[in-house]
Amino acid sequence: MRARRLLFWLLTLVLFFAGCQTPQRTIRQPQPAPAETLQVVFFDIGQGDSALVRFPNGKTMLIDGGPTSAGARLVAKLRQRGIQRLDWVVGTHPHSDHIGGLIAVLKAFPVEEIWDSGFVYESPVYRDYLLAARGAKNQAGKRPPFRVALKGTKIQPAPDITVEVLAPSKPYLTGTSSDPNNNSIVLRIDTGSARFLFTGDMEEALRRRLYQQGANLRAEVLKVAHHGSHDGTDVPLLRRVRPQIAVISCGQGNVYGHPHKETLQALQAFGVRVYRTDLQGDITVRLVGKTLQVLPERSPSAQEQRSPRERTRFIGNPRSKVYHAPDCARLPQPSNRVYFPTREAAERAGYRPHKECLGDY
Ligand SMILES: [Zn+2]
Ligand SMILES: [Zn+2]
Structure with a gap:
């Protein structure tokens, strides 16, 4: 009888402790969600480039502004995202599909600093952009510095985050397939846990110079050069960058046939996840802790999913x-x-x- 009672208490005790384990697990304080380290939005602004970088301390960098026709749309998209000022505005090179939309941006927002490749180009859009830069105001109501951002320019926009300019370098490249494209500002953002490479409209001549200079091109996120044109990407580049995620910024049904199949095939061969503004709208890449998340605005329709060759x-x-x-x-x-x-x-x-x-x- 006594033995049976002992067994009863023993079993109760075992069950009690066993029961305690589950509530203990649920009571444990939840780990605080890792904060967003960096956010980059690649805007669907038609045929062109425009990306907004938001640093964790609230500072912002706009890299290119798409074509002039997209200026008002870009200003609206920035306002929708709560942007009231921009710390850096970067015009990677003087082609209208990069600086055209910046004309409206420079008029609409206080800007603290403008970065330019310094490569001069004669066009009405470039002239209007220079005039807008001259008329721009920072938050204190003063004219922001217009900085020629050459290789070696390096800033720390937020603690532990660097932005380094890898190109252009002097002497500017001349006699190339497109000198404005091959003197694009190429910059790399390094957060310690992920890197982002912005390539403007870089073509082969600029790639070769970067390889010769031993530039560190390694990046998890690649803004594909020149809207996915066949001259913007090759296998040696992908071997150096080793991206996980690639974003192609181009216009739906553009007359250049961007992105070219050669580029898509090279990215596919490297197992890169490819996102496209022409098919998926604005593409947001978030770095949360050490994890990269990609949030496209929409999924491509069945019609759009067919290869450009088929379309x-x-x-x-x-x-x-x-x-x-x-x-x-x-x-x-x-x-x-x-x-x-x-x-x-x-x-x-x-x-x-x-x-x-x-x-x-
Ligand atoms: Zn372009
Ligand atoms: Zn260009």
Whole structure:
């Protein structure tokens, strides 16, 4: 009898402690969620580039502003995100699809500092951008410094975070396929746990210079150069950057056929997760603790998911004014192509069909 009672108490005791374990686990204080370290929004502003970087201390850097036609839309997008001032505005190079939208931004927000590649280019948009830069005001109502940000420029916008300019360097590259593109500001943001590489419209000549200079290009997040053009990305670059995430900023149905299939294939071969503003709208990349999160505004439709080759019906050669079927064996070089949705569109633009692939029409 006594033994049975002892057994009863023993069992009760065991059950009591066993029962205690579960509540103990739930009572444990939850770990505070790691704070967001950095946020980058790649804006869908049509054919062009524009990205907003938000540092954990609230400081902001806008890298490019898309085309002039997107200026008002970009200002609205910034306001929607609670932006009232910008600490740095970066114009990577003087092409209108990068600095055009900055004209409206420089008029709409107080700006503390403007970074420019210093590469001079003659165009009405570049002139208007310089005028807007001259008329810009910082929060104190003064004209912000207009800084030529060359290789070696380095700032610490927030504790433990650096922004380093890797290009351009002097002497500026000349005689390249596009000198404005090859003198783009290339910059790298390093937070200690993740790195972001912004490449402007860098092409092969600038890549070669960076390799020669031994630039550290390693980054988890890559803003793909030149809207995914075939001249902006190659295998040696991806070997150096080793990105996990790549963002391509380009306009839906753009006339350049960006992104080019060569770029998409190279990124795919490296197992990079590719996001596109033309298919997914604004793309937000957040660094939370040591984790990178990507939040696209929308998912691409089934129609959009088809490859650009499938969506592109006809390819024109602007030099010869001849248009081809996409599977023609004699297509023009990728740098010398325009794309048409229909034969009628090609003919309206003054192109005639290539006899070998399209016959007499
Ligand atoms: Zn561009
Ligand atoms: Zn460009």
